Amino acid sequence: MPTTSANFYNQNAQHLADSYLSKTFEQIHKSWFSYLPPILNTPNARILDLGAGAGRDSKYLAEQGAKNHVSVTAIEPASTLAEIGKNQTQGLNVNWLQDSLPDLKVVTKQEVSFDLILLSAVWMHIPDSQRERSLRKLANLLKPGGKLVISLRHGESGDERKMFDVCTEQLTSLSQKLGLTTLLVTDKSPDMIGRESVKWQTVVLQLPDDGSGAFPFIRHVALNDGKSGTHKLALMRVLLRIADGHSGAVIRREDNRVILPVGLVALYWAHQYKGLIDKHQVFQTPNKNINMGFMKADGWHKLTERQASDYQIGNLFIGEDAKAMHRVISHSVNNIAEMPAQRITFSNSKKTVFEINKKTVKAKDSLFLDLQTLEQWGEFSLPEHLWIAFTRYACWIEPILISEWVKTMASYQGNLQYQLPEQQHHLASALNWLEPQRNTTEVRKRFDFLKVDKGNQHNCVWTDKSLKQQYAIDHCMPFSRWPNNDLWNLLPSDVKANGEKSDRLPTELKMKNAKQRITDWWQDAWLDNNTDKRQSDSDDFQKVNNSQRFFAEANIALPGLEANNNSIDDLFEALLLQRGRLKEMQQLREW
Numbered sequence: 001m002p003t004t005s006a007n008f009y010n011q012n013a014q015h016l017a018d019s020y021l022s023k024t025f026e027q028i029h030k031s032w033f034s035y036l037p038p039i040l041n042t043p044n045a046r047i048l049d050l051g052a053g054a055g056r057d058s059k060y061l062a063e064q065g066a067k068n069h070v071s072v073t074a075i076e077p078a079s080t081l082a083e084i085g086k087n088q089t090q091g092l093n094v095n096w097l098q099d100s101l102p103d104l105k106v107v108t109k110q111e112v113s114f115d116l117i118l119l120s121a122v123w124m125h126i127p128d129s130q131r132e133r134s135l136r137k138l139a140n141l142l143k144p145g146g147k148l149v150i151s152l153r154h155g156e157s158g159d160e161r162k163m164f165d166v167c168t169e170q171l172t173s174l175s176q177k178l179g180l181t182t183l184l185v186t187d188k189s190p191d192m193i194g195r196e197s198v199k200w201q202t203v204v205l206q207l208p209d210d211g212s213g214a215f216p217f218i219r220h221v222a223l224n225d226g227k228s229g230t231h232k233l234a235l236m237r238v239l240l241r242i243a244d245g246h247s248g249a250v251i252r253r254e255d256n257r258v259i260l261p262v263g264l265v266a267l268y269w270a271h272q273y274k275g276l277i278d279k280h281q282v283f284q285t286p287n288k289n290i291n292m293g294f295m296k297a298d299g300w301h302k303l304t305e306r307q308a309s310d311y312q313i314g315n316l317f318i319g320e321d322a323k324a325m326h327r328v329i330s331h332s333v334n335n336i337a338e339m340p341a342q343r344i345t346f347s348n349s350k351k352t353v354f355e356i357n358k359k360t361v362k363a364k365d366s367l368f369l370d371l372q373t374l375e376q377w378g379e380f381s382l383p384e385h386l387w388i389a390f391t392r393y394a395c396w397i398e399p400i401l402i403s404e405w406v407k408t409m410a411s412y413q414g415n416l417q418y419q420l421p422e423q424q425h426h427l428a429s430a431l432n433w434l435e436p437q438r439n440t441t442e443v444r445k446r447f448d449f450l451k452v453d454k455g456n457q458h459n460c461v462w463t464d465k466s467l468k469q470q471y472a473i474d475h476c477m478p479f480s481r482w483p484n485n486d487l488w489n490l491l492p493s494d495v496k497a498n499g500e501k502s503d504r505l506p507t508e509l510k511m512k513n514a515k516q517r518i519t520d521w522w523q524d525a526w527l528d529n530n531t532d533k534r535q536s537d538s539d540d541f542q543k544v545n546n547s548q549r550f551f552a553e554a555n556i557a558l559p560g561l562e563a564n565n566n567s568i569d570d571l572f573e574a575l576l577l578q579r580g581r582l583k584e585m586q587q588l589r590e591w
Contacts, residue, residue: 008161009078017054017084023192025060028120031186031202032149036116039147040065044583045115048107048141051122052076055085055094061118062092069508071580073107073114075099101126102134103253104141110577111247111391111559113143113584119150123171124163132174136256139178140384142207143584144392148180150205154188155198171203180205214389217353218397221344222404229285229292233405235340235354238268239382240397241433243390245484246313247559247581248574249371250387251379258387262356263374264556266332270294271311272433278304280430283414290414294335299327313556314486314549315369322367333358333377341380355381370552371563392585402431440473443490446525447471456524460494461517462501462510472498476518477578478505481586486553487526487546488571491518504591505583511576519568526550527568 009016026033039045045065049058052074062072071093076082077100086096099106101122117138126134138148152166172182184204191198221232242249242264251259276282277290284292295301302324303310310317317325333356341354359378367373390397406427410418418427450456459466461474474493477484480503493501506514526546547566555561558574559581565571582588 008159009081011080014084017081019193020054021056021088023056025057027192029057029149029202031189032184032204035147035149035183035204039116040070041068042070042115043068044580045070046112046143046580046584047072048114048117049074050101050117050119050138052085052096053081053121055088057118057120058085058094059089059092062089062094066093069093071095073097075104075107102130102137104137105253108137108141108253109250109560111250112577112581113146113388113392114141115143115146117141117146117148119148121151121153123150124153124166125161127164131170132177133256135171135174135180136178136384139175139180139207140256140388144207146207147183148205148207150203152201152203153198154201155191155195168201168203172205175203175205179208181208214385215393215397217347217386218389219400220347222400229339230405230408231335231340232344233401233408234269234272235265235336235344237398237401237405238265238272239386240390240394240401241268243387244394245482246556247391247578248554248556248561248563251375251563253384256384257355257381258384260380260382261371261374261377262333262336262358262380263329263377264371265380266329266336266377267311267369267374269332269336270300270328271308274306274308274311275432276430279308280426282409282418282427282430283412284409286412288414292335293339294328294331296327296331299324299331303328311369313369313371314553317367317369319365322365323363325367326361326363329374329377330361336380353383353386357381368548368552370548371556375563395586402428405431439485440490443473443487443492443525447473447492450524458492458521458524459517460497461491461514461521462497462506463494464517465494465497467492467494470495474498474501476506476511476575477582478503478588481505481588482582484557486557487550488522488554488558488575491521501591503588505579505588507590508576508579510591511579515572519572522550522568522571 039047040061045068047061047065047070049061049072052058053076055074058072058074062070065072072095074085074089074094074096076085076096077098079098082096082098089096097106119138142148150171152168152171153163154166156163168185172185175182182203183206184202186202188199188201191200218236221236242260246264249260249264251261253259273284273292276284277292277295281290283290303321306321337356337358341356342352344353345351346353357379359376361376406424409415409427410424415427418424447458450458457466460471472493472495474491475484476489476491479485527550551566551571554571554574555563555565558571559577561570561574583590
């Protein structure tokens, strides 16, 4: 919204609010109302109200969807008007954010998608030069099958507000280019407030399943694109793994692209190949040479005693190992930039899909793997629609990549012993992503230490029951459905409650009720006791700052957090968002 318009809405907030609230939701939106009930009857549906004004529409949507736990995100750039809206929706499931088109940086950073996006009296404030970008951003925020409702105002503003001409033909044409389907275009209707010079139209758009074209592209790279090695498959899988497990890794979004730390891409690249080559001795190119271009004597081969599990967020390398690990990341960045990133192009084009902006980083004798550290190597950019596909459909895409990878490896001279189908199970098992093992030993030791040595008592986070002789350590987000062994995800629980929860997802209400006990545990276990000794695979003890590791793991795994976040309240809000994302993407049972 232009500054002059925002100033007008702030200066006339109460008068405008009175005018908006004089009409009901049903009166204003009757032209498309028939599309609404299926959305409000969808459990845990999400609605984005852009230009929420005094909160009339957000209030109605939250009230009508309350029994199905529908949540509304309200965006209003005019802060004074937004305060009135907040008062209108107090006590309802409405979250007010300060954000605006065309960027929508705040809501996009949350990595969630919506069943319905409503733009009521907004589009006329967006100039022609920003409309395609704005519409693309909105399309990227829709769930497959989600609906976008845009009301168009025809007529001069009559005051200092900046408004631009609107046209249904322009809007539907732009929508078609973005893969959106037009469901409804209404005729012009009179203004409900009685302004004779103002007419309104409504356009309802829908995002079909995979309307982005991402799936055909991914399938082409996996199955049809020429492969002189496994580099292309490796890069696609690394990006999929980051999208699925590290939504907090996004540095920013710009020009319909997602920007990641290239150091993180390189770390996971090395993590993936570590087990394949060092442990399983499986060749990754047609040449009978087990080495690949990034495996250098001063880097990769100095860390042969290390395990793939060491190449993950929250680990500390010191001394010569730190310098060697630095070179592994640097060599991997170079290899990715020179090989798959250069050779994966758009269909019938020489334009590369992925872009890398590298930086030179000086090796030091201490290397802590967190988001801020990995950002030093520069940036990796990919199209936003690919990122969204990886995020939403990881469990469907990964089997395609693994299947093709197995067939590709079996065709190489160095892997002739695996050519028969019944022999290829070894190759498939070698491709198992080496997740952190489901292990609660470290957290159990911390719980026992706090209880016995310090006398600190922590009850079950879910039931508040006293934990005496027997207790369990529960994965808040179920490990069987989202393998995450980070410190923030492991919580003390009553044995019975842990058994009842099993692999189910705690409801949002249950988590909110448990907030104080969860954050008290985080504070006492990991933040008030800063240093601990942690044993590495080489049996050397390294001094690790628990608080640093705790936030390093959380800030990259959970959506919407800054790389330097150290607020447990913000972390808990991000955990609620991740709960909603898992519920939506995997349709998990709730507890």
